[in-house]
Amino acid sequence: MESQRRTRKGDSLLIRILEDQHSKEAMNYFENLILERFSGLERSKVLQIGWASKEFEENLLIKIGQSSNLIVLEPSSYLIDNMRLEIGSKGEGKVFFKSDFDFEHFPFDNDVFGSVVSVLFWEKSPNRIKTLLEIQRVLVPSGIAILTTFLKNSMREFFDLYSEVLVQFDLNQLVQLLQQVRSMLLSKEEYQKLLYDCYFSMVKVTVKEFKMFFSNSIELFNSPFIQSTWLPVWETIGGRESERIFWHIRQTIDKYFSNRKIPLTINGGLIIGIK
Incomplete structure (x- = not known):
């Protein structure tokens, strides 16, 4: 079942x-x-x-x-x-x-x-x-x-935002884990x-190199492409803190990009x- x-x-x-x-x-x-x-x-x-x-x-x-x-x-x-x-x-x-x-x-x-x-x-x-x-x-x-594969520095914009939020909340051990995950590319x-x-x-x-564009953080996190490729990777980094971290990342994205498209580099x- x-x-x-x-x-x-x-x-x-x-x-x-x-x-x-x-x-x-x-x-x-x-x-x-x-x-x-x-x-x-x-x-x-x-x-x-x-x-x-x-x-x-x-x-x-x-x-x-x-x-x-x-x-x-x-x-x-x-x-x-x-x-x-x-x-x-x-x-x-x-x-x-x-x-x-x-x-x-x-x-x-x-x-x-x-x-x-x-x-x-x-x-x-x-x-x-x-x-x-x-x-x-x-x-x-x-x-x-x-x-074909994703090479080093793919999704660098998101990883950089992720790192900023981790530093903001003094989650230094997760910053190290994030760097380890990035090095796997x-x-x-x-x-x-x-x-x-x-x-x-x-x-x-x-x-x-090419860029993908998202209208806002909701579209980004709800994208089946993101959910099937990158989201599991990002959740591995955040663990139990993922929900809180992602909430702050979404707030940062929407505040920074406002009415502009969100570019993510592949x-x-x-x-x-x-x-």
Whole structure:
């Protein structure tokens, strides 16, 4: 019964994400980074980790061509059903889904896929090093991984406000925790080293910055995009103090920006690794 409630709650957020303009904006941005660089190996399988939009899947299938198949790892049965519905007949005999998988142990043999792509979802792994090692393992020699990520200094405006509020209330231990969390967002150079350490033979990481705009603090905190990506991170920092901290952050935001849009910077990273 409890698992059913969690599933319904999760599906409710997923429905809101699919309908949310900020989520569409962010996904579209990261999806285009991948599509601009994707060039699949002829007659090879492609592995996709996590869901993506209808437009992304349609363009990816065109780039894959008739001689290749797409296998999608996605834990949500709701999203799988949604993707099947959106792809329709275009995916018949070409697109296959797996919902039962482990980020650290993919259900495939070595040297299976010509390409592996993921729009942010791979970073939900509890251990990104093990996931990168799995991606490297299932790629054929000279196969390519194309991944997107949030890089260092993403959401810096919010993190700075967060820090100001913590200092204001003498929550110095949380200031240190905030800095630790910020350091988990890796730089371009750190990702390059990470992939080389995971035995990729060639690595390239590019950075593209874009801004998201919110009308006020209510829209910001109620955004399904924020709730599914950044809010859990911010709550980890605040812990039991989160509600009080967020209340003061909202007050600060609305006072400072008044009738202006709230800009939040995203440092989008495109990671390319060749086995």
